[in-house]
Amino acid sequence: MKTGILEVLLVNAKGIRHTNIVGTPSYYVIIECGFQSQRSKTSRGKNEKPCWNEKFIFDLSSFDCNMNSTYLTCKIMDTELFTNGGFVGEAKVHIGGIITEGINQGYIDIKPAAYNVVLEDDTYKGQIKIGFKFIANKENYMMRKQESIAEEKGPSHNSICGSIWRISWWKFLFFYNNKINSKDKQKRN
Numbered sequence: 001m002k003t004g005i006l007e008v009l010l011v012n013a014k015g016i017r018h019t020n021i022v023g024t025p026s027y028y029v030i031i032e033c034g035f036q037s038q039r040s041k042t043s044r045g046k047n048e049k050p051c052w053n054e055k056f057i058f059d060l061s062s063f064d065c066n067m068n069s070t071y072l073t074c075k076i077m078d079t080e081l082f083t084n085g086g087f088v089g090e091a092k093v094h095i096g097g098i099i100t101e102g103i104n105q106g107y108i109d110i111k112p113a114a115y116n117v118v119l120e121d122d123t124y125k126g127q128i129k130i131g132f133k134f135i136a137n138k139e140n141y142m143m144r145k146q147e148s149i150a151e152e153k154g155p156s157h158n159s160i161c162g163s164i165w166r167i168s169w170w171k172f173l174f175f176y177n178n179k180i181n182s183k184d185k186q187k188r189n
Contacts, residue, residue, distance in 0.1 A: 009131035016126035102134030
């Protein structure tokens with residue numbers, strides 16, 4: 001059974017259309033993958049380059065991996081004060097190849113790249129930067145997640161047992177070294 005986890009990293013956008021009538025625009029993105037949809041937080045950053053740096057996880061079933069999730073759609077929306085928000089543009093990314101390659105290899109990591117933002121009139125204005133990871137099954141995903149958490153924390157040097165162990169070895173080596181040095185001095189004299 002082909003299942004997998006698609007991790008989407010929404011980085012930033014630049015050169016997109018400014019839709020606010022008054023005030024500074026703040027943008028959010030609606031990410032759709034198959035029948036699943038998620039919303040980003042509202043952007044931070046300057047008008048010209050909204051920044052999100054946010055990860056989204058889509059749990060894909062065998063149906064999604066086979067047919068349903070061949071495209072990922074990112075709709076950029078503007079939170080305007082006087083309306084319910086305005087459509088800025090969207091980027092549609094073909095992810096069928098990422099899923100296929102991820103299933104074959106067990107894991108694939110695509111570094112963030114810029115994708116064109118398409119407006120309502122089918123013209124392009126600006127780009128959105130998105131990265132992808134696909135892990136072929138949940139067990140691998142959980143193992144990789146635990147490994148990355150362990151790497152971030154690093155080796156634990158704060159435990160009491162670890163401290164006692166290091167101190168004991170340090171004392172042993174220090175006194176052993178002193179003992180050898182004192183014997184050498186006695187032999188020389």
